[in-house]
Amino acid sequence: MNIYGSVSQTVITTVGGKYKISFYASHLPGLTTSLLSQEGYIRLPGIQRVFKLFQRSARTQSQLDWYEHVYYFTATAALSDITIGSFGDKSGISLDDVRLYPLHSNSKQESSESLDPIHVHIRTDGKEFSLHASWTITDRESPIVDYMIAIGTVKGGTQLQEFRSVGRSSQVSVNDLSLTHGLPVYVTVVAKNAADLTAVFYSEPIMVDITPPDICCVGDGPNEDEDLTHQTSSVISVHWRVSDPESGIEYCEWAVGRAPSSSTLSPFTRTATLYSATVDLENLLHHAETVYCTVRCKNFVGLVSEIVSSGVTIVKEAPHSHDATLRVVISSPTVYDARENHQTEVNSISIAWDGFSDLSGISNFECNLVSDKGQTPERSRIVGNRGENTVVLKGLSLKSYKTYQVQLRAVNYGGFKSEPVISNVTIETCPPYLTGKFIDNGIL
Structure with a gap:
């Protein structure tokens, strides 16, 4: 979606419920402005934040560099307004894959999907890292008046950022971090209430990951030990193996097309499992047509890998012998x-x-x-x-x-x-x- 100005939507929420919103943003395709960096903004209940787009190389103006942004908010009403926009009426932005999640206390995917006190996301474009942290800390007797945060490679450490105050804000973003693959990152939050009492909270470690998921062993067909070359059924199946020991797999998506990496027959949709997918393309397939399955998997730092099957040819008719x-x-x-x-x-x-x-x-x-x-x-x-x-x-x-x-x-x-x-x-x-x-x- 390409926008000049802003786009808004009102969603149903639960008062006091915790929510996560994620989306991908990029420069508009074919942008000719001389500015190499742009900004957008997001407005949530009680929160307004400015986010930056990737630096655009003058040699690749026609290419889009997508970057995921993640924010958290607490609903204050049964209906919540969400607005994402660009600054000015001449510099638009491109948006894709906007998703809203309620946070659940039993989720084991990563700290950002649970009701732990501190939620941490680390994202990378392959060169630099950004960290986004938010927290939910309350004091029933005395209001919170200040938060101090630090970022380190050990619990309570300050190797990456010394303690600094963020006021009463319940989230912070830190850009241009220099991190190495496999490094554990901890966020420490010190909350101070009006009675000048403090409490220290620690996040679970987040492992730095600069490698995309490893996808292999893709095959056409429902069975793991086969790779079909021909079939008569209109049901298209694919299986694969994927792993990411550092940050884990957030999701996989797949599509079916008449060419590798295309989605002309079935658009990219998230798979129910991380190892197989099936779709019925009845009335869409023709005799002797070869279709390809494309699988993409994303890890929890936003890196994506793609693999394409060798293709399966549809057989619906008998051979011809009139010229034999x-x-x-x-x-x-x-x-x-x-x-x-x-x-x-x-x-x-x-x-x-x-x-x-x-x-x-x-x-x-x-x-x-x-x-x-x-x-x-x-x-x-x-x-x-x-x-x-x-x-x-x-x-x-x-x-x-x-x-x-x-x-x-x-x-x-x-x-x-x-x-x-x-x-x-x-x-x-x-x-x-x-x-x-x-x-x-x-x-x-």
Whole structure:
């Protein structure tokens, strides 16, 4: 969503309830302003904050650098107004994936999703880090008049920021932090009430993570041990493996399209699990169409990895045989040419074919040999499964002066069979013989 000015929405909330709002913001696409940095603002119940967009490189003005922003608030009424906007009427911003969450005391995803006293988020663009912390601290006897916060690499430490006052604000943002991968970060809050009494609160450690999730082993199909190349069903499934030992996986999303990384058939939606997804695309898929599943997973510091399946081809029709040809390859045992479709060999038949077609691909061919009485002297043979278009049918016991019909069908990867193409062969094992007497000069 691209906005100039602001956008607002009124949501239903519970008085006293704690909420988290997250969204992605970026510069407008095609921005030509000479300013390399811009700001936006968010207005929540009792809170108004200014946020910065990423620095825009002049060489990549057409690219969007998305950055996640996270804020917390306590609802003061049954209806809460949320406003996000840009400053001025000439410098807009782009927004995406705006989400509102109630905070639950039993959540184990990370500290920011629970009702622990201090909620901490660390986000990175791959180079610099920003930290956002908020807290919920009350004193029923005396109001809180001041908060002091510090940031360190050990509990209660000040290695990253010395204690400083933020007044009565219940949240703080610190930008341009220099952190290293795997470093634990703690936030310490000292609350002072009107009676000049203080209490110290510590956050759970947040692990610094500069690596995106590790996604592997993607495969088309519902079963983990398979990767389908063809299928007849309109139900598209994909499975994968993902891990992020440093910060954990916040969510995965997936889409289905006619090209890698596209979502032309099914838009990106969050998956119910972190290892598989399924969607029914009935009436959207066509024969011989290859579809690709794209999976994206995001960790709790906002880094995203993407993986694309190798694609699965939809099979709904049988191969075509209207332009196909089949012939029996005859070899003469003498210096004379054999008559077409006649042979002396009784233990084998050599055949060649061409012209079968199927855009989804042909897996193999099914060959049947039928006698002149309509009997099939042997079971069907699978031929051509390595791409060849000739074969010698061996191990036969053909009868002399019998005519046999060779039937060939193409079979695609969905198991559909084409109409048969037919060629006849007659077996003759004996040489010609005389039935009368020789006539010389008309005298018998």
